[in-house]
Amino acid sequence: MPLLQLNDVQKSYQPGIPVLKDINFSLDRQECVGIVGESGCGKSTLARCILQLERLDQGEILFEGAPLHNKTEREIRPYRRQLQTVMQNPASSLNPKLKIRHSLMEPFRQYGAQVSLTHFQHGSEEQLARQLMEAVELSPDLLSRYPHELSGGQKQRISIARAISLEPALVVLDEPTSSLDVLTQMSILKLLDHLRDALDLSYLFISHDLLAIQALSQKILVMKEGQIVDRFEKDDLFADERHPYTKQLVSLFD
Numbered sequence: 703m704p705l706l707q708l709n710d711v712q713k714s715y716q717p718g719i720p721v722l723k724d725i726n727f728s729l730d731r732q733e734c735v736g737i738v739g740e741s742g743c744g745k746s747t748l749a750r751c752i753l754q755l756e757r758l759d760q761g762e763i764l765f766e767g768a769p770l771h772n773k774t775e776r777e778i779r780p781y782r783r784q785l786q787t788v789m790q791n792p793a794s795s796l797n798p799k800l801k802i803r804h805s806l807m808e809p810f811r812q813y814g815a816q817v818s819l820t821h822f823q824h825g826s827e828e829q830l831a832r833q834l835m836e837a838v839e840l841s842p843d844l845l846s847r848y849p850h851e852l853s854g855g856q857k858q859r860i861s862i863a864r865a866i867s868l869e870p871a872l873v874v875l876d877e878p879t880s881s882l883d884v885l886t887q888m889s890i891l892k893l894l895d896h897l898r899d900a901l902d903l904s905y906l907f908i909s910h911d912l913l914a915i916q917a918l919s920q921k922i923l924v925m926k927e928g929q930i931v932d933r934f935e936k937d938d939l940f941a942d943e944r945h946p947y948t949k950q951l952v953s954l955f956d
C-alpha cells in the first residue's frame with residue numbers, strides 16, 4: 703500500500719476556475735517524488751491540500767490507505783505528527799522572538815509525550831535538541847541564538863530539524879532551497895538526501911527548479927496549469943518520449 707495516494711483531486715478558490723485538475727499519483731515509503739512546474743501552476747495549493755490546510759472540491763487523499771481529506775481538525779491531529787513540512791522561507795517558520803532551542807522543541811512539547819522515537823533517543827529536551835542539531839550538521843552552540851543571528855542556510859537547517867524531530871513518515875518540501883544561494887542549495891539537498899536514508903523518511907518535493915528536483919527525487923511529475931502533464935523515473939528525464947513541456951523545462955538547463 704502506498705504511503706500517500708491522491709485520486710482525482712480537484713481544487714478551486716473561485717467557482718469555475720480550477721487550480722488543481724484531476725491530480726492522481728502515489729508515493730511509497732522512503733521514496734522522494736518530485737513535482738516541478740512554473741510559478742502559479744498550483745504546486746503550493748497541492749502541498750496545502752496534502753497538509754490538510756485546504757479542503758478539496760473533489761477527489762481523495764489517502765494516507766496509508768485511510769482518507770485524510772474528509773476528517774475534522776480533531777481527527778486529523780494524530781496525522782499531523784506523521785505529516786510535516788519545510789517551506790521556502792525559513793524565517794517565516796521561526797518565531798523571531800524565540801531562541802532556536804525553543805522553536806526547535808516546539809513540536810516535541812506539543813506531541814512528545816505520545817511519541818515513541820526510533821532514531822533519536824528519548825532523554826531530556828536538551829539531549830534531543832543536541833541530537834537534532836547533530837542530525838542537521840549544526841553546532842549546538844546555535845541553540846541559544848535568535849533566528850536573526852543565523853544565516854539563511856542555518857535557518858533552513860533548523861526548519862528541517864524541527865520537521866524531522868517527531869520522525870514523521872512524510873515531509874512535504876515546498877521550495878525548501880529556493881531562497882538560498884546555489885552552494886547552500888546543494889548542501890541542503892545533500893543533507894535532505896542523507897536524512898531520508900538515515901531516518902526512513904519519505905518526501906514530496908515541490909519546486910520550480912528541475913535541477914534540484916532531479917537531484918533528490920526518484921520519480922518526477924511535471925505540472926502545468928493545475929494538471930500533471932508528464933511523469934517518469936528520474937533517469938528518464940532526457941528520454942525522447944518526454945512531454946514537449948518537460949523538454950522545454952530541460953532546455954532551460956543550459
Ligand SMILES: Nc1ncnc2c1ncn2[C@@H]1O[C@H](COP(=O)(O)OP(=O)(O)OP(=O)(O)O)[C@@H](O)[C@H]1O
Nearest residue numbers: 715716721739740741742743744745746747748910
Ligand atoms: N488563497 C488563494 N485564494 C485565491 N487564489 C489563490 C490562493 N492561493 C493561490 N491562488 C491562485 O492559485 C493559483 C496557483 O497558485 P499556487 O500558489 O498554488 O501556485 P505555485 O505553483 O505554488 O506558484 P509559486 O511557485 O509562485 O508559489 C494561482 O493562480 C494563484 O493566484
